Structure formats: C-alpha cells, structure tokens
Amino acid sequence: MQLSGKVALVTGAAQGLGKGCAEAILERGAKVALLDTNESAGQETAADFALKYGADRCTFILCDVTAKDQLEGAFQKVVDHFGGLDLVVNNAGILNEVQWEKCIDVNLVSVVRGCHLGLRYMGKQNGGNGGLIINMSSVAGLYAFPSPVYATTKAGVVGLTRSLGMDYKLGRDCVRVNALCPSFTTTAILADPEVPEDQYQHMKDMLERGGGLMQIPDVVKGLAKLLDEDDKNGAVLEVTVQGMKYHGDESGPWDRESGTHQPNLCIA
Numbered sequence: 001m002q003l004s005g006k007v008a009l010v011t012g013a014a015q016g017l018g019k020g021c022a023e024a025i026l027e028r029g030a031k032v033a034l035l036d037t038n039e040s041a042g043q044e045t046a047a048d049f050a051l052k053y054g055a056d057r058c059t060f061i062l063c064d065v066t067a068k069d070q071l072e073g074a075f076q077k078v079v080d081h082f083g084g085l086d087l088v089v090n091n092a093g094i095l096n097e098v099q100w101e102k103c104i105d106v107n108l109v110s111v112v113r114g115c116h117l118g119l120r121y122m123g124k125q126n127g128g129n130g131g132l133i134i135n136m137s138s139v140a141g142l143y144a145f146p147s148p149v150y151a152t153t154k155a156g157v158v159g160l161t162r163s164l165g166m167d168y169k170l171g172r173d174c175v176r177v178n179a180l181c182p183s184f185t186t187t188a189i190l191a192d193p194e195v196p197e198d199q200y201q202h203m204k205d206m207l208e209r210g211g212g213l214m215q216i217p218d219v220v221k222g223l224a225k226l227l228d229e230d231d232k233n234g235a236v237l238e239v240t241v242q243g244m245k246y247h248g249d250e251s252g253p254w255d256r257e258s259g260t261h262q263p264n265l266c267i268a
C-alpha cells in the first residue's frame with residue numbers, strides 16, 4: 001500500500017509495538033492518529049512525532065478501545081481531523097489472566113469493533129475508498145501458550161482476520177484485512193508480567209528455546225511486509241527471531257479437491 005498522503009489510525013500507540021508501527025507509517029508519508037488510554041505517554045509520543053514529521057501529520061486521541069462510544073468517537077474524530085481513513089492498526093492489547101474478561105474485551109471485542117468501524121469508514125459499499133486493516137495477534141494465537149485466555153483472544157483475532165479477509169468481502173469493500181503474529185518482543189507488556197509465576201517461568205523457558213527476544217524494529221519489518229504485499233488478504237504473518245512466515249494457506253474442505261482459490265477481486 002502506498003502511504004504517502006494517506007490517513008492511518010493506530011490503537012495502543014502511546015508506546016511499544018503500536019508506537020513503532022505508527023512511526024513506520026509516518027516514515028512512509030501518511031498522517032497518523034494515535035489512540036491510547038495512557039494520556040501522558042500518548043501526548044509525549046505525539047509531540048515527538050510532530051517534531052520529526054510535522055505537527056499536521058500526527059494527533060493523539062485519548063481512547064479506551066473497550067468503551068464503544070469512545071472508539072466510535074475516535075474514528076469519527078480521525079475522519080473529521082484528517083479528512084479520511086485508509087489504514088487501521090488494531091494493536092492495543094493486554095495480558096491479564098485474572099481480569100480475563102477485560103483481556104477478552106481489550107484484545108478481541110475491541111478488535112472486532114475496530115474492524116467493523118474500519119469497514120464502515122473505508123468500505124466502498126459505505127462510500128469509502130477501500131483500505132487496509134492490520135490486526136495485532138501473536139504467536140500465542142497460533143500455538144499452545146501458558147496464558148490460555150490471552151491465547152484465546154489472539155487465536156480469535158486470527159479467525160476474525162481470515163474470515164473478514166475472504167475474497168468475496170474484498171470484492172464488496174475493497175478493504176484488505178491481515179494479521180501480524182509476533183513472538184516475545186521487548187516492550188512493557190513483558191517487563192510488567194500480569195501472570196502467575198508458573199506461567200511466567202514457562203514463558204521464559206519458551207523464549208529461550210525459541211531463540212530469544214525480538215526488538216520493536218523486528219516486528220515493524222513484519223508490518224512493512226504486510227503494507228508492501230498488496231495481494232495479501234486474510235493473511236496471517238508470524239514474525240519471530242527465526243524469520244517471517246505466512247500461516248493458513250491450506251485449502252478448506254470446500255476447495256481441497258479442486259485446489260482452486262478465488263482470486264482477489266479488488267486491490268485497495
């Protein structure tokens with residue numbers, strides 16, 4: 001996707017992977033709205049980006065993605081402020097197995113809502129110009145993981161992405177929907193583990209066996225791949241220290257015998 005002059009909305013963008021994704025999008029020439037509950041970090045990030053990329057290209061919107069009205073209001077603010085919307089990165093996430101309903105709300109319910117809003121504002125059948133949605137999942141959504149509710153939310157994001165990314169939907173909306181599945185990356189979510197000791201120790205062990213921690217730029221390379229590969233729709237990209245690979249290209253039972261797959265009808 002060519003991003004010069006386009007408009008992006010990134011949730012959970014005050015810090016961490018969301019901030020890294022937002023900066024990569026700014027570097028490619030787009031305007032970016034940063035949504036987050038962390039007002040001080042969000043304002044600081046927006047001020048930093050304004051200095052580097054221009055005050056007219058970045059704005060912070062205080063938004064709890066789990067509050068339906070706030071998320072809807074934030075999408076409307078972005079369109080009012082920048083005059084359109086072309087790219088949504090549903091990134092905000094937490095890991096909390098004790099407040100597990102909250103974990104589902106932030107990581108899955110809000111991503112469903114973010115996708116619906118993305119389709120509302122970008123979908124051609126609604127008067128939009130088409131666009132791209134990238135959902136932040138995790139390797140925890142692809143493989144067994146010690147924090148089961150977190151893993152469930154991330155697997156849900158994978159299923160949501162694949163199904164919204166069906167080609168017949170693209171033909172109608174011209175909005176591609178893809179997911180990024182990073183492994184352990186140095187951000188605050190790791191530094192402040194909200195998990196029981198046994199799960200934490202198991203994760204540390206998995207991390208070591210998997211080759212160690214990634215850094216934010218490693219994951220941003222995955223985002224860049226999804227931005228560059230305009231033929232990808234419903235794609236699920238694993239990003240680890242071992243490299244990147246797409247998941248789930250196998251045909252379902254309905255296509256298995258013929259081996260056919262409907263081509264994309266429209267490239268946004």
Ligand SMILES: NC(=O)c1ccc[n+]([C@@H]2O[C@H](COP(=O)([O-])OP(=O)(O)OC[C@H]3O[C@@H](n4cnc5c(N)ncnc54)[C@H](O)[C@@H]3O)[C@@H](O)[C@H]2O)c1
Binds near residue numbers: 014064185
């Ligand atoms: N760091 C990793 O190892 C890793 C690996 C795979 C996937 N992820 C996913 O990447 C995403 C970003 O996480 P991160 O690692 O950058 O962690 P992080 O804690 O640094 O960043 C998460 C951001 O989301 C914001 N946020 C949390 N709840 C919110 C809400 N209700 N509304 C709006 N914003 C909210 C936080 O304030 C924070 O700025 C998450 O979805 C996480 O599950 C992280």
Ligand SMILES: CC[C@@H](O)/C=C/C=C\C[C@@H](O)/C=C/C=C/C=C\[C@@H](O)CCCC(=O)O
Binds near residue numbers: 186189
């Ligand atoms: C692939 C996992 C990903 O989606 C999200 C994980 C989120 C939280 C996990 C966390 O509770 C456990 C972390 C385990 C860390 C293990 C090793 C630490 O030593 C790494 C410390 C990193 C740091 O201080 O920044």
